[in-house]
Amino acid sequence: MNYTVVLPAAGSGKRMKADKNKLLLELFGKPIFLYTLEVFQRDPNCDAIWLAVKEHERELIEDYVTRYNITKVQGYAAGGMERQDSVRACLEAIPPCGVVLVHDAARPFIDREVIERLVKTAQASGAAIAGVPVKDTIKKVENGIISETVDRNQLWMIQTPQAFRYSLILKAAQAAHNDGFMGTDEAMLVERLNYPVAIVESTYENIKMTTPDDLIYGKAILESRLQEEQK
Ligand code: C5P
DSSP states (O other), X not given: OOEEEEEEOOOOSTTTTOSSOGGGSEETTEEHHHHHHHHHHHOTTEEXXXXXXXXXXXXXXXXXXXXXXXXXXXXXXEOOSSHHHHXXXXXXXXXXXXXXXXXXXXXXXXXXXXHHHHHHHHHHHSEEEXXXXXXXXXXXXXXXXXXXXXXXXXXXXXXXXXXXXXXHHHHHHHHHHHHTOOOSSHHHHHXXXXXXOEEEEOOTTOOOOOSHHHHHHHHHHHHHHHHHHHO
């Protein structure tokens, strides 16, 4: 089941405490976003890759794409102020297709099998997002005091990829823009149209490289995968 992937890559390095786009930070000599690109380059079901990038980083990113032979990149869109703007710019730039996957370029450890289940589910039902059940006890805190312990049985931590029929996510992204609505993920934009969104269980390794400690986890994940390959 084929799909097009949209990768927002136009963020900064603020929470990573880096003085540049965190995606350009290297893990074992290779920038983070290239690990993400390679997942989709290798997936035979991925037809095309589109990236949202900052204008001043475009040349640098294009150079990497060429150097690492990422031949599926079909185009770039100008990244916006917020992630949601970057994703919308990409969605408006891509040619119409069946299923679109939106995936943070900052999540390099996504599993191919999870992608496959997401695409299948989105093709059948319109919208499917990756997530994992919450492991810790979750409490609501007000003014430093616990106000509620939330039943975690129904709680999931949401990740990307988020997969949608192309027409649905384009409509949802444009509606949010016209209404001045800012969500924290693409699913929220679809949910507000009262469209059901399915969850697909992902892996705890699919972390978003966000803060400096994630670089430590990222290296550990890469090392353990390398050891697995060598077995
Ligand atoms: O900042 P955060 O880690 O939540 O960003 C998630 C993804 O969205 C990253 O891959 C980042 O490069 C991208 N992004 C973007 N445009 C923005 C902000 C973030 O493409 N304005």
